[in-house]
Amino acid sequence: MSSPFLELSHVNVARGESTVLHDVNLTVHPGEHIAILGPNGCGKSTLIKTMTCECYPLVRPETRVRIFGRERWDLTELKKRLGVVSAELPGKPMLTTTGRDAVLTGFFSSSTLWPNLRVTSEMEDRADEVLKLVDATSLVKKEVGAMSAGQQRRVMIGRALVASSGTLLLDEPSNALDLFAQKELQQLMRKLAGQGTTIILITHHLPDIIPEIDRILMMREGRIVGDGPKSELLTEEKLGGLFGTEVALMERAGYYHVS
Numbered sequence: 001m002s003s004p005f006l007e008l009s010h011v012n013v014a015r016g017e018s019t020v021l022h023d024v025n026l027t028v029h030p031g032e033h034i035a036i037l038g039p040n041g042c043g044k045s046t047l048i049k050t051m052t053c054e055c056y057p058l059v060r061p062e063t064r065v066r067i068f069g070r071e072r073w074d075l076t077e078l079k080k081r082l083g084v085v086s087a088e089l090p091g092k093p094m095l096t097t098t099g100r101d102a103v104l105t106g107f108f109s110s111s112t113l114w115p116n117l118r119v120t121s122e123m124e125d126r127a128d129e130v131l132k133l134v135d136a137t138s139l140v141k142k143e144v145g146a147m148s149a150g151q152q153r154r155v156m157i158g159r160a161l162v163a164s165s166g167t168l169l170l171d172e173p174s175n176a177l178d179l180f181a182q183k184e185l186q187q188l189m190r191k192l193a194g195q196g197t198t199i200i201l202i203t204h205h206l207p208d209i210i211p212e213i214d215r216i217l218m219m220r221e222g223r224i225v226g227d228g229p230k231s232e233l234l235t236e237e238k239l240g241g242l243f244g245t246e247v248a249l250m251e252r253a254g255y256y257h258v259s
């Protein structure tokens with residue numbers, strides 16, 4: 001097996017006065033497709049922020065965070081290589097940035113294409129390739145603020161992919177998307193997963209768990225309480241236990257729905 005893209009060993013993370021991740025151990029290999037599930041406040045976003053080194057683990061002798069085989073990173077470089085997409089835009093200046101420039105900002109982890117940033121012709125070629133991949137060529141000249149939520153999400157995925165090393169970290173990507181845009185997002189995730197992109201997805205929305213996602217992490221109160229194949233973890237009993245409520249689960253054509 002290829003060497004892991006991510007290794008977290010005995011990771012504890014504090015935010016404010018409280019420890020919010022407790023003894024997290026997680027190894028992810030390139031090409032894996034993972035969904036992280038858990039109740040509000042259980043630490044899912046903090047786990048992603050630990051991967052991007054926006055949150056630091058408490059210093060303990062047994063603690064390790066190794067990403068792409070390295071423990072030390074320039075943060076801008078790391079964020080670029082990881083390909084992070086959250087439900088919010090990366091800053092207000094993004095609203096007046098055109099689709100193509102928005103994708104190019106992925107090379108700089110910036111919120112707009114500031115005049116001092118040097119864009120090479122290779123970067124432009126790559127941005128055009130990615131715009132095509134995420135089906136956003138018609139948005140090249142459109143300002144992000146004038147796009148629908150679904151269009152913005154596609155462009156932000158393009159921004160995340162443009163300089164990434166084949167990994168995508170998605171934090172609740174279907175938030176605020178209508179049914180059509182949710183389906184489009186699912187199709188895009190499927191295409192990227194099929195091309196070998198490593199996907200780590202946080203979601204509260206089970207249909208986001210595309211058929212290609214085969215590993216589920218369950219988190220509760222800052223701990224990983226389940227890590228295994230979808231067939232074992234996506235059950236009424238396990239989901240009910242995780243969220244503390246009765247769950248009726250339905251699987252149709254590889255997608256899961258709850259009521």
Ligand SMILES: Nc1ncnc2c1ncn2[C@@H]1O[C@H](COP(=O)(O)OP(=O)(O)OP(=O)(O)O)[C@@H](O)[C@H]1O
Pocket residue numbers: 015016017020038039040041042043044045046047
């Ligand atoms: N900036 C912050 N300062 C202090 N505490 C924070 C901060 N951000 C998050 N927390 C706390 O850390 C804990 C984990 O939050 P986190 O956002 O990682 O959870 P989550 O599982 O992503 O939640 P949700 O599903 O609601 O997005 C929560 O108790 C939260 O209140």
